[in-house]
Each structure stands twice: as C-alpha cells, then as structure tokens.
Amino acid sequence: MTAAPPSAEDTAPIRLGTRGSALALAQSQRVADSIAARTGLEVELVTITTHGDTSPEPLASIGGAGVFVTAVREALLAGECDVVVHSLKDLPTAPHEELVIGAMPKRADARDAAVVAGGVPLAELAAGARVGTGSPRRRAQLRRRFPELEVVELRGNVDTRLARVLGDREGVAADLDAVILAAAGLERLGRDDAITEHLGIDGWPTAPGQGALAVEVRRGTRGPLASALHSLDHSPTRTAVEAERAVLRLLEAGCSAPLGAHAFLDDGMLFLAARVYSPETGEQVSSAHALYVADTRTPGEDAAALVVDELLRQGAADLAPLGGAR
Structure with missing residues (x-):
C-alpha cells in the first residue's frame, strides 16, 4: 500500500x-x-x-x-x-x-544576578549606594539583607537597565551603582559577561518559574x-515549575507578589521551598517540604499545599498582599 x-x-x-x-x-x-x-x-x-x-x-x-x-x-x-x-x-x-x-x-539558570559598577560584591557597596530593580520581591530581599542601600524603582528593557550602571547606551545616564536582573535573560541576550555576582537560590529565592x-x-x-x-x-522542569507555580496559585498571589519559590528533583524526590516577604520591611516567613514523586499523582500540587499551609500559619497573609488567607 x-x-x-x-x-x-x-x-x-x-x-x-x-x-x-x-x-x-x-x-x-x-x-x-x-x-x-x-x-x-x-x-x-x-x-x-x-x-x-x-x-x-x-x-x-x-x-x-x-x-x-x-x-x-x-x-x-x-x-x-x-x-x-x-x-x-x-x-x-x-x-x-x-x-x-x-x-x-529544559530550564535555564533560575538565579538572579547582580551587575555592579566596578565589579565589587553587593555586600561591599557603600551605604547609600543606589541599586535598581523593578521587582517587589527583589526590593524586599535587598531591604532585608542590605538596609543601608537605596533601592530604586527600575523600568525599561534589559539593555536600558544595564546602561543605568554601565553607561554604555547613548541617552541613558549611568546613575545607579547596581542592578538586579534574571541571570537567564542576560544569558539569552548574550549579556552574561556583564554579571558581577550570581545570587544564590538559598538566600535569594526567585520568582516561581524564573528561567x-x-x-x-x-x-x-x-x-x-x-x-x-x-x-x-523537559519533564523534571515541568514538575519543578508546576510545584513553584502551585504555591503562587494556592496563595492567590499575582506574578509580581513579593514571593520566592524554588523546586528541584533529586533521586526521586521533589524538594520545594518558598518565602514570602513584606515589601516594606523585608520581614519574611519561609517553608520547605519534600516528597517522593512516585508516591502521588500530583507531586507539585501536594508539595505546594504543604508549603502554603505552613506559610499561612506563620502569617504570610499579614506580611504581603496575598489572597490565600484561610
């Protein structure tokens, strides 16, 4: 035939x-x-x-x-x-x-990255140094870890944001000492050479699904x-990201909420951690849980439910504008 x-x-x-x-x-x-x-x-x-x-x-x-x-x-x-x-x-x-x-x-680098004038670590910036970001989560993280720095609202595309530090774009003043951006975006644009410091997931959990x-x-x-x-x-990426996004959904929070979450798989187990911040003070509550993927048909949903219940018991809904209080 x-x-x-x-x-x-x-x-x-x-x-x-x-x-x-x-x-x-x-x-x-x-x-x-x-x-x-x-x-x-x-x-x-x-x-x-x-x-x-x-x-x-x-x-x-x-x-x-x-x-x-x-x-x-x-x-x-x-x-x-x-x-x-x-x-x-x-x-x-x-x-x-x-x-x-x-x-x-397959997910790219999920971390945030700092681009700092002069290449110094964020921790070595002088008091009053100006750090730009458009993310409520990043603002809260900066205020918590480095309260002596001035956090500046930042808009524009990646090249414009970088120019605010590097001064490499006509018509854009280099008026900031540092900016915080997603490492994956810089890599996809071929601008990862500008990164002076990668911010570890443990201390700087990123937005659900970042990268x-x-x-x-x-x-x-x-x-x-x-x-x-x-x-x-990529099945491991989907499982991890679905767990992170389930935290956001169960908290009834938007994608700009001051919340970081990260999940990964290791030896058949799904590990999920999340942290909610006060956008004004940087105060935080955290939760982390793990389960065997083979033990449930919905590992991401089940892990997220455990994390969200613990976050709410710790007062997450009082820290940030979340809709998931129950």
Whole structure:
C-alpha cells in the first residue's frame, strides 16, 4: 500500500508568535530552532506588538506583565500564529480554556544576578549606594539583607537597565551603582559577561518559574508541531515549575507578589521551598517540604499545599498582599 502524501497542513511553515523585544525574540528564536530541528519544517517568527510595548505608562499601571501575555494569546487564538513562547514567571497560574502549555523546555539558570559598577560584591557597596530593580520581591530581599542601600524603582528593557550602571547606551545616564536582573535573560541576550555576582537560590529565592519558558498552543493541536513539542518538553522542569507555580496559585498571589519559590528533583524526590516577604520591611516567613514523586499523582500540587499551609500559619497573609488567607 502506498503511503498517503503529507497534507499541506503538515508541510506548511510553522508560525511562532513573539513580542518584539530583544529578549522575547532571543528566547523565541531558540524555541523556533528546536521546533525546526524536530519537524524539518520552516519556523517563522511573527512579531506581535502589545499595548505594553507602546504605552508610555509604567508597566504596573497598565496591568503588569499580563498585558504582554494577553496580546500574544489573542494572536494565537485568532490564528495569526500557531504557537507562542512566554517567560513562565509572567504566565497566569490559572489554566486557559482554549490553550495548553505544549512544552516546557529544559530550564535555564533560575538565579538572579547582580551587575555592579566596578565589579565589587553587593555586600561591599557603600551605604547609600543606589541599586535598581523593578521587582517587589527583589526590593524586599535587598531591604532585608542590605538596609543601608537605596533601592530604586527600575523600568525599561534589559539593555536600558544595564546602561543605568554601565553607561554604555547613548541617552541613558549611568546613575545607579547596581542592578538586579534574571541571570537567564542576560544569558539569552548574550549579556552574561556583564554579571558581577550570581545570587544564590538559598538566600535569594526567585520568582516561581524564573528561567523557564512556556511554549503554548491551541488545545487540540496535532501533527508535526505537537510531536515536536512533546519531544521538547523537559519533564523534571515541568514538575519543578508546576510545584513553584502551585504555591503562587494556592496563595492567590499575582506574578509580581513579593514571593520566592524554588523546586528541584533529586533521586526521586521533589524538594520545594518558598518565602514570602513584606515589601516594606523585608520581614519574611519561609517553608520547605519534600516528597517522593512516585508516591502521588500530583507531586507539585501536594508539595505546594504543604508549603502554603505552613506559610499561612506563620502569617504570610499579614506580611504581603496575598489572597490565600484561610
């Protein structure tokens, strides 16, 4: 019997929707290359302009990182593209009725990184030194560990933020002594040479899902794209990130909450730790639990439930604006 020739749908270029920022394009291109290698098909990047990209208003005032997620999701649902890529730390934790995360590629470095003028450690900065960050969690961590430093609200893309320290961009004044950024983003942009210090996860737990990507498609996607995403999915990353994001969801907290969480797998066990901070004082409460993955059908959910219950018993809901008090 002669095999049926491939359909036009199975041989058409795959359209990958992405924001137009340098970081979004860099991480989307990596996913596009992986899909192309697995399917043998051309993968085209489709740039999606969002309100967050064009608005002069601060990001928080127009809906935070959710404005970017909403725009690319709308393009996917409208059929303008076949697949989109998100930074997982920006993605809402509630499942979408019409979309699914087809793959979580292997996670990059989950740590935060400091870029400090002169290359000195954060701990050696003089009192009153100005450190920039746009993250409530990072602000709380800095205030707790280095109360003598001045924490400055920071906006703009990665290159603009780096220029506030390095002075290497025309029209941007070098008016800060340091900035704190995600190590993974700097690496994806080829700017990891600017890092002067990696901040350890134990002392500086990062946002749930930091360093990981979500490759999202319409529910029911089939064919070469679905097969490629199944191959691209990294099971340990998915298990760990789902546990971290379950903490966020069970606390009913948004992606900008002053909360750090990190999970990892080792020898069949899932380890999950989380910490909630007061954004004003840096005061914190912490919890950590572990369980055998094989002992439950939902290891991430079960580990997160243990962690969240302990956080709430310690008063997490009184420290930060969380909706999970019960």
